[in-house]
Amino acid sequence: MANESVFATIKGKLLPHAGAVNHEDAQAYSLTPQQALAQLASTGTFNATFYADAREQLDEVLKLAWQVEPEFLAKIAVHAYESGYMKDMPALLLAVLSMMEGNGFGRAFRRIVKNGKMLRNFVQVMRSGATGRKSLGTRPKRLVLEWLEQASDAEIMRAAVGNDPSLADVVKMVHPKPKSASRAALYGYLIGKPHNVLALPEVVKAFEAFKRDPSLPVPEVPFQMLTSLPLTKAHWVQIAENASWQMLRQNLNTFARNDVFEVEGFAERLAARLRDPNEVRRSRVFPYQLMVAFNTVDAGVPEVVRGALQDAMEIALANVPSIEGRVVVCPDVSGSMSSPATGYRKGSTSVVRCIDVAALVAAALLRRNPTARVLPFENDVVDVRLNARDTVMTNAQKLAAIGGGGTNCSAPLARLVSERAKVDLVVFISDNQSWVDSTGHPHQGTATMQQWQKLKAINPGAKLVCIDIQPYTTVQAKPNADVLNVGGFSDRVFDVIGTMLSSKSDPDHWVRTIEALRL
Known part of the structure; x- marks a missing residue:
């Protein structure tokens, strides 16, 4: 008789092969280059995370960037900036785009480089050599010059705050040709060269005057x-x-x-x-x-x-969707979620942990959907009592106070299956590094997909949304018509969930959302 521990009969339809492993060497599903880059672009900050260091993130992003079309890369860069509120990631994607053919670079640059900080970020990435070149090149230099020419005096002064590079470094690098005596004086002032003091913009004159006489009005710098x-x-x-x-x-x-x-x-x-x-x-x-x-x-x-x-x-949080039907929210409160949401960075590590973000998303969904059920999980589901009438802050603090244990993404689904619960939407907020429930058999799928299949047998119309808040490229639930994997920790993630629920089933809804962006 065949060994049933290996050849056990699998009930229901055959699950997709879990051919990848996550950072805990447990079964997982790999993403397509478009899906993976969308994930990294929305969560990657190039700081060390619980499972990966900054260099790993950079190498993965660069590899994926060259596997997608330039037009999609431009759109994902804009999406990361405008919807994901990211800064370093869009600058890196712009730097890669600058070496590709087509006009995506110019269109994306004007959408992303809206202020001096983003200008300096972009220049720093370019001159770092991270993308294979250490000079700006003709197209990037032309767009940097365009930004300098169009920026107001106030914008130039705001851009002058910060180093590595400083705005003075940028000016020295691109050699702008000022179109007015005032702008010529301003550039000279910034880089420490001789200039016409009388021609300086009024904001600079006011600043210098205030330094000499603090009784004057505070300048708007x-x-x-x-x-x-x-x-x-x-x-x-x-x-x-x-x-x-x-x-x-x-x-x-x-x-x-x-x-x-x-x-x-x-x-x-x-x-x-x-x-x-x-x-x-x-x-x-x-x-x-x-x-x-x-x-x-x-x-x-x-x-x-x-x-x-x-x-x-x-x-x-006004765009958190109010969802018809029965909603279950599953925040990951395991030990790995205690790491900083934006990674470890010497001297500027965020005090916000992944668990804080997960708790906040869960509390926000509960506030907009008072009948929602919240099932925090680690090794197993953690029972917690929340009041939907409490503020988002209060409930988020209660959830974030749990913490600890291993990661078992299938636990909430298993609880719902055991109860034969009626559900319409299940939302996970996790780093997706499940390992406690590892099946050890890739051909049987992940434990998360096994439990999801069982829950679907009870609730054929149910949908699963997995919000990933760390920059990894594997998932526990394979994207499907009823499964959405989305990355990020800005409030715009809720927009994607809302449109996914209101649209026809699409196994690649998030990528379609980015592709629909008009440059």
Whole structure:
């Protein structure tokens, strides 16, 4: 008699062969180059993660970039920037595009390089040699010059903050030909060359005057240019009033230390800006960044400002879909999820962990779908009681406090199967590195797909969405008409889920979403 441990009868239709292994050497499914690049572009920050180092990410991205069409590469670069809110990844993809034929590079460059930070990111990637060349080349140089020519004086001053490279380095590299005496003076000022002081733009004159006489009004320059000066409380109030929305969010504790909230009515004015819907949307803030701001504000920050951060969170999550039917949300709370969401980077590692992002997504879905069921998992499902009426912040904190254990992505599905539960949508938020449930037999598929097949037998119309928040290229559920794998941790992931649920079944819905982007 044949050995049944090897030749056991598999009930239901034959599952797809799990021919890949993940970083735990457990069965997994590999993605197509388009799918894998979409995953990496939405989650890769080129910092070390729990399972992979920065160099591995870079090598994988470069390999995949040359396996897709230039037009798709251009679209994925724009998608990573505009929908994924990424910075280094779009700059790298632009650098690769600059060596390919076609006009995708120019069209993508103008969509991505919107500010001085992105300009400097792009130049740094180009001159690093990471893509095989260390000079800009004709096309990139022309577009860098175009950006410099079209940028306002204020944009140039904002771009002057930062190094490696500095804007002065960029100017020296491309040798712009100024079209006005004012711009010629500004370039000379930036690179430390002789220039006509009288021709300098007004913003520079105001900055230099303020350095000589701090009794003058605070100039509208990046506050990083001012912090080395002897600033008073009145100065800090002016800085806060002139600040961008993101700068406000990032420096609440700084403002508190400099007593700006002691000014009558100022806390209320600042809170009004923080909760302004237009400013929140325009800022392109990650929802998890608001959670960080809320969790790290000092006691000196007034309650009205803390409340405004919660209001901003609700606005930032406004596109979380309200889903008809029975929803189950499965956040991964295993040990690997304790790693930083954007990876380890010496001196600037994010305090936000993958588990924080997973908890936030789960809490947001629960808030918009009060009847949803939340099944956190590690080695097995972790029972937790949540109140859908609580704020997103409160429920996210409860989920993020669990943590630990191995990764078993099939556990929530197995729980639902054992209950013969009725479900319409199951959403996973994980790093996809399941290993506790490894079958050891690739031809039998992953345990996740085995349990999903059983659940589908009970719920033929059910759909599965797996949100991956780490830059790896394998998945536990093979993309199919009823299975969507999507990567990222911006709120735009919810848009993809919403369109997937409202559209006809498409086994490659996420790639189609990117392909539909118009450059």
